[in-house]
Amino acid sequence: METGYHILQPGTIRSSPYVYFTAELTHGELEAPVGVVRGLRLHNVRIDQEASFVRLSTGTGVQVRLYVDLNDCPDQQTTELLRESHSGEIRLDSPARKIFVNLHKHKYILFVDEKGILCSIPLLLLLAKQGIQTEVYYVQSYAKDSPKTLKRYAKSLDIPVRIIREWKRPSLSILLAERTIDTQLVVICRWPLYNNLVKLARELGFAKEDIEGYDNGDKEESVFCVRCYKLQRKPVESETSCLHCGASLSISNHYSERLEAYLGYVLCKE
Structure with a gap:
């Protein structure tokens, strides 16, 4: 509407x-x-x-x-x-x-890449108006990728922007592990970076409701075959054939966070 x-x-x-x-x-x-x-x-x-x-x-x-x-x-x-x-x-x-803002949180940490700048700008304005402590980490997409607009705008709101040049799980683990208490995490990045950051945050103790944001671009979704227990890329259609065992599968709407895939149930043949 x-x-x-x-x-x-x-x-x-x-x-x-x-x-x-x-x-x-x-x-x-x-x-x-x-x-x-x-x-x-x-x-x-x-x-x-x-x-x-x-x-x-x-x-x-x-x-x-x-x-x-x-x-x-x-x-x-x-x-x-x-x-x-x-x-x-x-x-x-x-x-x-949509991004819903929890005004009761003490701190916000925002991970964003080039495609996420458009949405991050209004979010930073809202957080600044509410006086919420905010940190921004910009993930470079290529070597000379420089978020000049984001850095200039964030500076006007007295919000620091730090550059992450590549995915390094150990250093990001240290960064997030020290901030799990009373912190809201917002991730607006391309897939699979979005998926990797959310998975890492959950492993380090962030609750599901403490993570906001969305993935930009094509999402790489998978189907889990309940017959052979193997994964394959999820098609647009609701039915497919397992590439590993040949079973005809009906793809359910249930997404398993543990498997990181939608469940594919074997179709019964009459």
């Missing part, structure tokens, strides 16, 4: 491709405090690209801060529309990704 807003103030993040709109809710209900939508409508023009948001409650109602990366714009006309819109109406799709 769409939500509608009246633009109060546009803006830009200095020396970056990001524009933002502060807007007041006019109809609908926005439940998630932070998230990402897959599309929006500005002045009745449909724009199919991701935008992130943060809900800002005021004494007179509900406001949002909406962020868009102009580098992701499909064409120059859309870019100009976003740059030049200083007032008017904006409508948002239902959130495709």
Whole structure:
């Protein structure tokens, strides 16, 4: 369901491709405090690209801060529309990704890569406004990958950003093991980095409810054959054949965290 807003103030993040709109809710209900939508409508023009948001409650109602990366714009006309819109109406799709914030936590630790910057910016704003201690760890995707926009924005909020150049389980284990008490972990990274970080955090004592975030990109899901106990890549279809024993399998909706796979039950042949 769409939500509608009246633009109060546009803006830009200095020396970056990001524009933002502060807007007041006019109809609908926005439940998630932070998230990402897959599309929006500005002045009745449909724009199919991701935008992130943060809900800002005021004494007179509900406001949002909406962020868009102009580098992701499909064409120059859309870019100009976003740059030049200083007032008017904006409508948002239902959130495709949501992050719920626990304001009772003493500290937040955020792991993010290049694809997660869009959603991390509104989250950092909310945490800063609430005075919650926050640490950001940026995971490089390649050698010269530099999160200039994220570092500049976080610095304006007095939040440190540290660079992780490669996955090193021992050093990350030490980092997380010292912070399991009263800490919320947020992971917004590509799969399988997201999966590895969440698994490590759970092993070190983070409860399931103490881990927020989502994976970006293609998720590598598996099916576990209950006949031969082996794994294979999960297809789009609800039925498949085991690549190892040849059994015809019905893929259930049950995901086993222990096996890290969906269960594939043997189909009964009449």
